[in-house]
Structure formats: C-alpha cells, structure tokens
Amino acid sequence: MRFCANISTLFNDIPKLTERYIHVLQRKDYRFDAIECQNPYDISVNEWKELISNNKSLKWILINSLPLFNQTNEIPSFIEYQQLVLNRTLDYAKALNVNKVHLVMTDANNDSDRCKIIDLVYQAAEFFQPHRIMCLIEPLSIRLNYYLQSYSMAIDIVKSSKTDNLKIMLDSYHLQRLHGNLTERVKEMIPFVGHVQISQTPNRDCPVNEDGEVNHRYFLSKLIKPFYQDFIGLEYNDSSTASMTWLNEFSITD
Template sequence: MTKFSANLGFLWNDKPLPEAIKLAHQAGYSAVECHWPYQFDADEVKAALQETGLTMLGLNTDRGDVAKGENGLSALPGREAQAQAAIDQAIDYAVKTNTLNIHVMAGFSSGVEAEKTFIHNLQYAADRAKLHNINILIEPLNHYDAPDYFLQTSEQAKGILQQVKRDNVKLMFDCYHLQIMEGDICRRLEKLMPIIGHIQIASVPDRQEPNTGELNYAYVFSKLKELGYSKPIGAEYKPKTGSVDSSWLTEYR
C-alpha cells in the first residue's frame, strides 16, 4: 500500500500546527511534514505527534527576510552566519519534535561563490545533524515558482551532493518541480534513487490534487514500488477549492 505524508505548509495551513497534525491523522495520512513551524511551541507539536502516532518527516530552514523576497540563505555568499543560525534553529526544532529530515534552503543566487557557500553550509548542517540521526535534504525548485533560485535541476543537485561528501545529505525529489524543469520523471527516479531522501507530489502544472494534471501518478507509484521505495510520499499541493479534500488518497492507495 502506498503511504502518504500531508504537507502542512499547504494543507490545513489556516490551523495551528498541532491541530493540523490531528486533521491529517483523521484524513488518513501516514505521516506529516511542514515548511516553517517555528511560531508553534515544539512541545505542543510533539504532543500532537505522539497523540496521533504520526511522524514529522521534514521541515525547512528559515527563508530569511521574506519582506525582501528572500527564500533561503545557504547559498548566499557573505550570509554564512545567518545561514548557520537558521540551520541550528532547524536542528533544535527537529530534535524536540523527532523530525527526520531538514530541507536546507539555498536561496536566490548563482555562480561559483554561491556554490562554494552552499556546499560549506551543507557540510556544516550535515555534521551537526548527524549527531541526532537527522538527514539533510536539498530540493531543486522550478524557475516559474522560484525564478533565480540557486538549485533548479536534479543533475545540479547530484553534483552538489558529490562535492558535499556526506552520507546524510540527500535529494528531495519533488515531482512537481522536476516535471516542469526536466520531465522524464520515472527514469530520473530510477537513476537517482540511491541519493533520494524524500519524494513529494502535486499535479502539474497547477500544483493541485495529484489525481489531475499531466503526470500519471498511478504509474509513478507503480514504478516506485518496483524500485522498492516504501517511505511515505509527501503530498505538497494546494487544494483546488481552498479546503482540503483527501478523497484522492483512496484512489491511490
């Protein structure tokens, strides 16, 4: 049976995080994940996870100054201190909530110095996270939703991982972003499976419920089963009507 994780950055994001966790459990999700949970008390989040029996699969490092349009800090030369403070914050929250993965956000930048900065910050994150058995994730974002984001393709991510040289740094394979940027999803899954730490889904191109759009997720899930992938798949989509309808879960289980 295919298992799914509710991404609470988009689902029930009008509710306090502990309440959203309980709603995800009621809807039949096997796990949860979030974006930036820091406004919510970690002990309350942990209590909701324990009550429901759900695991928090992942959270993101802080974006930086959102008012100025920032979307991550770790590939910004000269911002290393802030980037590492954001990493420390994420690790601390992950430890308190038993979260398994941290997505280290690169930010808007480009060039050789940006790459060196990203690699250095990822090594810092990996070494600190390993003390707590936490994995670090990096995620390519498409150039429509995140123009000029440093990390845009799976091949670029693979090259970064080869330079980071840490076994607890993995690729977040978001089918929505990578279908837009590269396509050929199933062959990429097969090729990149050894370095994939988490998989996310949404319809393409509208990022809504995954049972619509140009990607045939029933086929993708059968391929993942063939490849031996059994972790919960992250449902990171924006509900079409604004309210969460999880009836598609039954279709894909």
C-alpha cells in the same frame, strides 16, 4: 505505499497549523500516520510539544529548515548560518522527532555565490549528522535565481558530499517543470533520493487530477514503488473538504 500530509499546503482553509494537525487526526476518508511541514516555526516549540503529548499517533517525517533567503540578503559564513538557521531548525527537529530536514537555501547571482552556498550545504550536513538527521536538497522551479535548479546538479552535489546523510528531495512538481522526461530522470536519481513529494503540474493541485501534465498513477506505481519505501509527502494545495479517498488505491498492502 505510505503517505504523509503536508500541513503547510493541505487543508489551507484552516488557518492555524495546530488546527490542521488535529484535522489530520480526525480525517475519516484516509487514516494518516504521518505528517510533514514547511514552516513549523509559526508555532512555538512548547505549543507543539503540548499538542504532540496529547496526540501521539502522528509521526513527523520532515520539516524545512528556516529559509536562508528570509534571514539575510548576504551569503553568510557557516557560523552565521548556524546562528541564523541551523540552531533553531535543530531545536524544532528534536522537539518534533523528525529525521529529515530540507535545507532551504538562497539565491545565487553567479558561480561564486553558488559554490559558497553548496559549501554551506555540506557543512550543514555535517552539523546534523551526529543527530542522525538526513539533510535534503531540492531543485526549485519557482525562484528565478535559486542556487539549485537542476536535478543533475543535485546528484553531483550529493555524490561529492563527505557525509552519507545528504540526499535529494524528489518532487514530481519541480521535476516536471524543470526537466520533464520523468522516467529517465527518476532512474538516474534512484541511488540519491532521500524523500519524495508529489503534486500535479502546473497548478500544484491533487496529483491524480487528470487536468494536468503528470500521470501520477504511473509515476508512483512504476517509478517510485520499486525503489522507495518511505513516506511520500503530499505537498499540494487543497482544502479540508477535498476527498482523500484516491490514496486508498496506493495502499501499503497493494
């Protein structure tokens, strides 16, 4: 198994994302080959480019789009959505050479809103397809009215897509909070998953913390490993002093 450090949540005692990037390179207890990031927009494209040119050993796997709920209180037209979110997201995706973008959308007050948002998702996938970028949708358990709060609905959305670059973000934290029954839910999602992230429930801390609801050793070894060979995102909260040695038991050579 291969893991990428989410520099938006890990090492949260280090204030700046670029400093966290350097910290990943300098870790001694686990050698990371890749990272992902929710909010690369806090740093300018040029600053990222300069940092990457001097430190080329880390691969960027995933970034989030600019969250639509932070850009407007309305559900925009696609042209407006492209201007508010997609153009800048694409600029960063190209600069960082990522091939996965999590489409962070907005809240829905009714079924009409939800349908409009889903239509934006489909158009966004078409927008990114020529650039060979996979779009990911993720049910969220932490926003009360978020348009997507069901993995079953996420499957239906992906099934109905006219493009092949729309997939599901499988996050063990949200999956447990929204549904539980991880074994059956994962089996149901296997054909539709484009990326996996992990963290313990309910505190979004280290996945193998035993003071939590999910046995991630079972989750990773029995459910994820048989069908998913790409990087697994470590999207959990921890400081730079926390040990990463637990990752070695899930080495790619196992």
